[in-house]
Amino acid sequence: MERKRNYYTTITKRLLVAFFCLSVVPIACFAWIMKGSVEETNIIKLNELATSTIEHRAEVITQFLKDKINTLSMLVTLYSEDYFFNKENVEKVFLAMNSKGDIVDLQVIDVTGFQHAYVGPYRAKIEGKKYDDAPWFRETLISGVHVSDVFMGFRNTPHFVVAVTDPLKNYVLRATINSSIFNSLLHSAQLGPHGDAFIVNRVGELQTPSLLGKTDLSETDKTLLAFENNSSSIITSTDISATRSIDNGHWQLVVTANIADSLHYYLRLRDKIISIVIAISLISMIAATFVSLVLSKNIERADKEYATLGLQFVQVEKMATVGRLAAGIAHEINNPLQMITNQAGWISELLPDEDPTLVKNLGEYQKAVQQIKHHVQRAGTITHRLLGFSRKMSSQQEKVQVNELLLETVSFVERQAGYDNITIVKNLDNNLPGTMTDGPQLQQVFLNLINNAIDAVGHGGKIELSSKTSRDGKLVLEFADSGPGIKPENIKQIFDPFFTTKDPGKGTGLGLYISYDIIQKLGGSITVANRKGGGAIFTIVLPVISFGESK
């Protein structure tokens, strides 16, 4: 039993594993691949975005600076040195070129570094200062055009300048770029809340404030600066950094995008996928568990039914064999019995002829012959019963109301049962249909079963008889008793001929065999079981044969 239980548990487990492999694993794999590919795509997209953003921004910034340089170059070409040394003229020019506020102030400085004119808000701090030492001033005189790095200067705030000198290098025209406007050019380069965009010079000093408020460059950013060429990008686990040189490699524009930022949408998607996968997995595992349990239960039930059927088949087969054997033996015994009868008969024919005075023990002989006849008769009764001779198969069957037959049979034994204080309970279905069958033989079976029950329950016992119609329209008769029940080892042999548990001489052991045989011949079946509450229950199932249908 334990082994069987393990077997079914194993089946359940295997089914579960199979279901798991077939449902949960593919879903999980699919989800995993989805997750990976979405993530990868995201990074590629982000990199593309960063690269295109930086290209665009670089163009805008370059254009901005070029614009300023062009304006200044145009001015120095248009006007002479004398014109710019006049402060009023410079103010006019400043107002004309600075309609957008891109420039903070405008200065005119001669080659010695002396400042001739200043227009702008820092007049007090700057007027009259000399610039002959300023690196940007020297650079401008050398190159003719110069865009400076950010420096503090006299005004003591970070700023950078665009300066040009006239073709004869007599003076320098210098414009300070409005940092806030310039910086705002980078704002739109910010990719996501944790993205950054800034400009550094060749030595790695920030030329515009980091959008994230950084003051120093990270190692990654420094690596980027090592690339001298036009543009490049680096992907780390957290960030994508793109860089591009602007202003002829004088500056580097750096755009950093945080992967987590851009993955925000993806993460939401991923969480959704994960929760859906978990939900589907849970549901399918619950379904799989349910199906597995149901399946293994069904298998178990089918096995049980099969086993029961097998047992029934064996029982029927055995009974048939036993029946043939018994009939064969009975037949072989009948002939010798006939001879014994004949011989004994012959003796009893002749004995009366003897002279009683000459035969001393005549009476004894006669008695002995009678005994021989009696015992032959006994043996003959048994062989006849075995052969079924005493149960003549009446060829004509009659319409029988089983309930009536049952009540009639009970009436035969009621008196005897009353002596022993045995209660006979009758639960009969009044709507039981009549059937064409052999009434007297059926009654013999009922009598056998009820008598057995009476013997089993003993004094004060209880016998329950019930009749009903089964779902498939057969008659079901039950004979239940409150006796000790049947021992498990006996239950298989209970219908065998000559099997009896009664005291020797009390029963022939043929009652149930004959009952079995009769019910079989009537097309029904008889089974026995022990009741849960104690006692045995015999169940007869009979087909309902309507008139004209009988064989």
Place this chain on the structure above:
Amino acid sequence: MNEFCVLVVDDEDEFREMTSKILTKRGLIVMSAESGEKALEILEHKRIDVVLLDVKMPGMDGIETLRQIRSLKPLVEVLLLTGHASVESGIEGMKLGAFDYLMKPIETDPLLEKLEEAYEKKRLHQEKIDQALLKKHMSMPL
């Protein structure tokens, strides 16, 4: 009791012998045959009232013998005797017109009773036939 003639048909010698002895002692005229063929032969030449016929015999069996007896001598009553299980053969015999069938072992008294019944039936039957014949003769115009 009227004396009547019984033919015992059985393949077992001892049975035939003993049955003949007992029935003769009871005052019947008894003949015996060990096979169906022999029985038919005797029936043709002798006046037999009742045949005691064993169902199971080698060669021609009881049922076949019965069938032939019925066609040969319809008035002769046949009593089947069987030690065999086949109730069916008994039923078949009855259908073929056997008077009754008996199961071995059977004692002298019940056997004799059955034989007498059979003879009585045969006798009544014969009587009716005789009367009918008589009537026929009587009604014949002289």
